[in-house]
Amino acid sequence: MKGQWCFMAEKETMRHGKQRLDTGAGRGDEETMQHAKGGTSFTISIGPVHPALKEPIQLDFEIEGEKVKNADLRLSQAHRGIEWIGTNRNPIQILYLAERICGICNVCHTLSFCRAVESIANIEVPPRAQYIRTVTAELERIHSHMLWAGVAAHELGFDSVMHYTWRAREKVLDTIEILTGNRVTKGMPTIGGVRRDFPEKHHKRILETVGFYKSIFGKLQDMLLHDPVIEARTRGIGVLKKEEALALCAVGPTARASGVKRDVRQDEPYAAYCDLGVRAITPKEVLGEVHGDVFDRIAVRLAEVAQSADIIEHCVRNIPEGKIVFEEKPIKVLAQLRGAQGEGIGRLEAPRGEVFHYVKMTGQEAPYAWKVKAPTYSNLLSILPMMREAQIADIPIIAASIDP
Amino acid sequence: MGMNDFKRSLWVFHVNTGSCNGCDIEIVASLTPRYDIERFGMKLVGTPRHADVLLVTGPVARGMDKKLRRVFEQTPDPKVVMAIGNCGISGDVFYESYNLVGPIDKVVPVDVFVHGCPPRPEAIIDGVVKAWAKLEEKGAEGKKGLRKPVAGKAAEKSGGTKSAKEVHGKSKAGGKAE
């Protein structure tokens, strides 16, 4: 079996995994190493029950010595049939279902769904709610990127950094808990607005949190970008070329680290981003050049923490007065939505990239169709070219670098 | 040597059976400085062979039941199973679906249920305390009770009667070094 990495060169014959149909089908319940196929090469599976992957996806690798020769993806482990469940519930219930598509960027999924529904029913969201949505989403980005930095460091066997970033992350979690009532599942956006206001007394708290991240930013950079071992482990590893990122439709920091200047907050501004003029961050702005490797992905995410801090600060200082939701009574919202017909798209920039929700309503309470595209869905294919020429030791950090 | 040492040295293996990651990040958070469960002698290990506690999250997606059962069987006795998060306990918002075979206690016997969505790290620690109390009781009942902390009913029903060794050996057959 020869390398099947290159999607660009072999566009017509993109054979990724095709020949493996026979071997792939019969081993549904194998999660550890597979049989050797003769010679020195054998297959090893990482995930779903493997320490390095929290997400239950499974990556199969063909290994020769320490080198990876071939990779394949299997995703069946996480499928809960969420979209189908959604077509049996009303939109208010779906809010919390969408939230649990993913516990890490949960505001993004709820918000995306809300935006799709709002565009169908032509609901106007009050500006104050838009600002609150933005602040919540950006707090979530900080938490997600800090979490990611820790996981990445852990995959590199550098637990001290993980403990440092996760400790720093507790600060933003506390703030989120004060604002929303839970550390993780925020339950903040609702159709036509948000569920909770930021009273004046919380502004100081948010600004203080933001200040904290600004103050440790130098230290974080020092730990992650100026550490010789981290650099040795991530420079030139898991390279995704710009053309590949474009062809494989990568999104978010994965695409940006390869030099694609895309960011939904910039390209199709929504919520308070319309007032902000956010710009996509690529390694060019941070480091001066683009390699598209794991190191660049670290750098981009770190820079985004600082960017988020700025956005939050601006939003808190400039938040307009007014209502926080277009209609306070959920039952009335439901009644209004029952009349709505049509289809809509809600999309936004989650910490990992574009979240996309398609909703079709036909005048019933439950949506007729609902399709969710999480950012990882778009980025997964990119793992394959990244794994070219990787060693076993690089697999965890490369997989983690798209932040699945 | 007894329950007391076992209790103070619980090594943890984490299995995600299709959760939303909310609980999983709280589990990791409970290892990090704010909560630091290592002060109870707990640590995360990379293979079920080293584990004493299985932390299971998620409503068990189709296909994960087999894997969960295997991990359970690979874990040497005595062992404790904790279900973390309501979606693994009774489905939570995923309560009705075509691709779920959960809840967890249908697949493997569960000793402690930690409610929450997600539970805060303290709630997970609280679950650990409950597990300790249970282990103490088991310890009083004698060593036999502790080999299988919970009557292996659920496991037998769903997993057949194969011993851990057989199951494992079969799945790894031919895996010898070439």
Add this chain to the structure above:
Amino acid sequence: MIGNIAALAIVPVAGVAGIIFGLLFKGLDRVLGARMQARVGPPLLQPFIDVKKLLMKENIVPQNAVAWLFNAAPVAALCASIALLLYIPLFGSGALLEGSGDMVLVVYLLLLPSLAMVAGGFASGSHYATVGAQREMVAMLSYEFPLAIAVVSAAWLLASKAIAVQAFSLAALSAFPLWSLVGTLGFVGLAVLLAVLLFVMPGELGKAPFDVAEAETEIAGGVLAEYSGVNLALFYLADAVKSFAMAAIIVAIFLPWNATAMLSISDMWAGAAAGALFFLAKVFAVMFAGNTFMRIALARLRITQVVRVYWGYASAAALAGLLLIAAELVLVV
């Protein structure tokens, strides 16, 4: 000196002492590591609890493992580690088997637990363990070279300075503090060699940043992936004893001063106690520098990088140290 037969009776004593102190230092290592990460960390005696717990766990032998080898490997690892202790001066007094083994033997014995682990890894029939075992072998080959250079240079220095003694005997090495035998140039050389040895230590012990063979996130525990219960406990103990021995070796070669002599304590028991305490303090210093701190402050290297670091940088540094000592010997003598 004790006769060989009497020495045999000492073996269990050395074993127990090695295990106790090895585990104690392991506990210290974990507590300090946690503290550096702003955590409380486990209790100091956690490793003892861990071992006790492992002993009561089920011991699983995978079906397609080579059972006898799988079971023999941990025993061999522990025995080799304990044997090692017999040849190293401990607690400020001489080695138990003084005179019957020298530095070369010690270096070989140091290899044995790793070899046992490799054998166990291959025997367990899991591919994770196989990858781990392969890595362990590669790592072994690469750190052996700088280690050998460092030891040989020390012995050479001793041989050329104090011709009367057996240069490769650890007793001799620890009887003559090397630092007092050299001038500035040699001093720097020795310092470099000490640094190299400290650097080899985590590799030898399979600790981060050189824990490639057990990398949790990569190969799920590696060589030890299939071990559980008693067998795992034996490996755990072997590791603790070996860490202690490795630190003691470094102490014997480079930090051999004796508190009893320095403080000129005349009472025999007080002298022995002071000597022992001072020895433990030195071992602790070596452990902290060579093991705990490095483990906490560095990320894991890739296996190819481990090879490069040891064959390249560490070996070059060791050779540089050797050259410095040689230069001094040539210039000064």
Add this chain to the structure above:
Amino acid sequence: MFGMAKELLRQLFKKPFTNLFPAKRAPGSVKDFLKAVGEGKKKLNPPVPVPEGYRGKIRYYRDKCIGCGLCTRVCPAEAVVLIPEEKKIRYHMSRCCFCAQCVEVCPVKALETTQEFLLADYKKS
């Protein structure tokens, strides 16, 4: 690189960041420990405090409830179920996702969020 090393060494001499809930170490016996706490002999370290407005376990005031069923209509997890013959509901904590949507919708405030979050148990409730 040295930044990290410095940070680590500095931390060695500082107080750990850990919140010592419920006790610093695993107690020898949980039963005895809890007893001692009950008698006031030992102190339980409190968890990190939850803020006002925390969405913990839901409390149900059965007598206030008018059985309108609105909560069951918005509950995403079927955690509140209407018992039509009694015109009351039943709350299942083990199904709840703690979104507090039911609290928001209830016209008579028969449901309320509490600060309770230590909800581990040996059985589902």
Add this chain to the structure above:
Amino acid sequence: MKPDAVLKDLQKKLGANILEARIAEHAEGGKKKHVAKSIWVKVGKSAFKDAVAELCKMHPNIYFAVISGCQEGDIVELNYHFSFNYAEPGEEFFVTLKVALPKSGLSLPTITNLVPGALISERETQEMFGVRIEGIPDPRRIFLDDGFPQGVFPWRRDETGPQKLVKKINEADE
């Protein structure tokens, strides 16, 4: 290119094969509003691949998001969501190609040779709707487990839907 130009171009190239077309607008924002536009085009099945090819010609490296869809009566309707002008501040808009497939002819050519990133979505469409994607480089399942029964398509609402597999997992407890 602006949305109306894209639509006009498409109409010129495909003529009668465009069955329906509209440009939707939705304004949203804080103090300033951004008007998000999107094109919805319904094309005949036979012209589907040509339409994708035209879009790819108009925008090198077109971004493909996902395939969504639903089944209504005898029709399975698929929506291919593409985006134009991404990476251009404020200019991005979506183009959705809709194609209706009768149950008697549930197949569509692959677009992975034009947009390699569509592979996951095509595999998903195959297993979820039972639409055969002709020429797909990797026909295996992706989100469904190998043990999932054949012939059941979770997103269908007819007899091939997942109804018989649906299970309530919260009832076990009491």
